[in-house]
Amino acid sequence: MIFTLFVIATGAELASRLEHLLLQAQRRRVEVKPEAVDEAKTSDEEKPAVDPKDPALLWKTETLDLEPSQFDINKLSTKTQGEGMDYRMYFYYGDQIVSPWHDIPLYANKENKDVHFLCEIPKWTRAKYQTATKEKDNPIYQDSIDGKPRLTAYGDMIFNYGALPQTWEDPKLVDKNTKAKGDNDPIDVLEVGIKEMKSGEFAVVRVLGVLALVDSGETDWKLIVLRTNDRLAQWVNNLADLEREQPGTVDAIRTYFTMYKTAEGKPENKFGYNGECKDAKFANAVIEETHQHWRMLVHGNATVA
Numbered sequence: 001m002i003f004t005l006f007v008i009a010t011g012a013e014l015a016s017r018l019e020h021l022l023l024q025a026q027r028r029r030v031e032v033k034p035e036a037v038d039e040a041k042t043s044d045e046e047k048p049a050v051d052p053k054d055p056a057l058l059w060k061t062e063t064l065d066l067e068p069s070q071f072d073i074n075k076l077s078t079k080t081q082g083e084g085m086d087y088r089m090y091f092y093y094g095d096q097i098v099s100p101w102h103d104i105p106l107y108a109n110k111e112n113k114d115v116h117f118l119c120e121i122p123k124w125t126r127a128k129y130q131t132a133t134k135e136k137d138n139p140i141y142q143d144s145i146d147g148k149p150r151l152t153a154y155g156d157m158i159f160n161y162g163a164l165p166q167t168w169e170d171p172k173l174v175d176k177n178t179k180a181k182g183d184n185d186p187i188d189v190l191e192v193g194i195k196e197m198k199s200g201e202f203a204v205v206r207v208l209g210v211l212a213l214v215d216s217g218e219t220d221w222k223l224i225v226l227r228t229n230d231r232l233a234q235w236v237n238n239l240a241d242l243e244r245e246q247p248g249t250v251d252a253i254r255t256y257f258t259m260y261k262t263a264e265g266k267p268e269n270k271f272g273y274n275g276e277c278k279d280a281k282f283a284n285a286v287i288e289e290t291h292q293h294w295r296m297l298v299h300g301n302a303t304v305a
Contacts, residue, residue, distance in 0.1 A: 002164060004067055004139060011090075012179075016118045017211055022154070024181040028111075031054055032273045033188075036081055038135075042131055051189040057281065061251075062102055064169055066093065066098075066103055066104065066105055067105070067175055068105040068106075068108070068110065068245055069077035070108050071104070071105050073108075073202055073203075073204065073239070075093050075094050076092070076093055076098075076104075076202055077091075077092045078089060078090065078091055078200045079092065079093070083147065083148075084142075084149055085142070085144060087138070087141060088132070088135075088139040088141055089139050089140040089141075089144055089199070089200050090137055091115060091137070091139070091200070092137045099137055099138040100118050100131060100138055100140070100165060100188055100202075101131055101133060101137065101138045101163075101165055101166070102125075102165070102166065103167065104116055104118070104122055104165040104166070104202065104299065105163075105165070106164060106166040106167060106287075106291055109204075110237055112289075113206075113207055113280070113284050114118070114204050114205065114206055114207075114228060115201070115204070115205060115207065115225075116165055116202055116204060116205075116225075117163075117189050117191055117202065117203050117204075117205040117225060117288065118131070118142075118161040118162045118163050118164070118165060118189075118200075118201075119160045119161070119191065119198065119199060119200070119202075119203070119221075120140060120160040120161060120199060120200075121157050121160070121161040121162065121199065122157070122160055122196050122197050122198060122199055123156070123157045123158060123159050123160045123161070123196050123197075124142055124156050124158075125156060125157060126151045126152040126155065126156050126157065126159065127142055127149065127150075127151055127199075128142060128143040128149075128150040128151060128152055128285070129141070129142050129143070129199050130142075130143055131163060131185075131186065132277050133184075133186070140199060140200055143156040146212060150258065153263035153264050154259065154261075154262070154263040155259075155263075158252060158253070158256060159187070159190040159191060159192050159253065160190070160191035160192075160193070160197040161189070161190060161191075161195065162187055162188075162189050163185070163186035163187060163189055163283070164186060164187050164287065164290075165186065165189055165293050166181075166224070166291055167186045167287065167290035167291050168184075168185070168186060168187075168293045168294040168297050169182030169184065169185060169186075169218075169219065169221065169290055169292050169293065169295070170182045170184075170189060170290075170293040170296070170297075171183065171184040171218070173293070174219075175212070175219045175272065177212065177272045178214050178216055178219045178272035180218050180272075181213050181219065182218065182220040183215070183218040183219065183239070183294070184218075186290075186294075187221050187223060187224045187286070187287065187290045188221060188222050188223065189205070189222075189225055190223065190224050190225070191203070191225050191226065191227060191228045191252055192204060192224060192225070192242065192246065192249050192253075193225055193226050193230035193231075193232055193233075194229075194230055194231055194232060195227070195230060197227075202215050203227045203229075204227065204228045204229070205225035205227050205228060206225060206226050206227075206228050206233065206237070206284070207223060207224075207225050207239060207278060207280050207283050208224045208225060208226060208236070208237075208239055208242055208280055208285065209223075209224045209238075209239045209250070209277045209278055209282055209283050210222065210223050210224065210277070210278050210282060210283035210286055211224070211250075211253065211254060211257070211275075211276070211277050211278075212271055212272030212273050213257050213270075213271055213272075214269060214270045214271060215257075215261075215269050219272070221286055221289070221290070222253070222257060223283055223286075224239070224242075224249075224250065224253065224277065224283075232245055232246065232273060238279065238280060239277060239279060239280075242262060245260075250277045254271070254277070255273060256270055257271075258270075258271075275278075282301055
């Protein structure tokens, strides 16, 4: 079947639209339900690149296909159920349930590199909420230790903590500087604005820099970002601005992640790049790399370990 697309747009809009169409085509190619595959008649080359039974892809029986230029963050809402270990927060776009990891576009504005940030743990709190990467629809839940809801033992978060959608740190790839593999999760984010966010809240953020934490032998990137509607945003566009307007922020973050596991009797963490906080250009390259790893997870042959 041949489709003809007539587009009147700028070069950037056309490139974005073509990328979206390609992504849709890739999804249609790999989203095959188990009953649609006849193992006896299908060669290895013809089998879907991703196993539809993979827990990470339970959400993929149908895809919302939210195009970044059409995505409206104000249409997102959440519903919660259960308490304690059974607590789950689910995400909706309008009246349709969505995955906060897979269905929300990474970029809010790809030209200026603004991205969507999901807050899991609000600052000044310590309940260890995180995205359930192996559950259908990827709700937020509270992590546990010894069968009890987990709290951050080192103390309250000093930033809004969460992740970027449509990113993944591949545990099979080793960073050439840290000499450590990825941590098998969406990339972590520290939002350093003035306002305390809510767990499950999405926001558009500006990327300022990144630290290369090495945690339990894994590369665990820590992005430093600022909400574009924060009161600091009119003055802070980079790490130097952040140090001028909010002195000591990066040092406090570095100290927090160096020490936070010592409260559990574990050794101090280390950092790649001699602990240097890399700038926005470097951070954006890391984001794009983890976005491509996510594409491989969804459309290629990678799996969540």
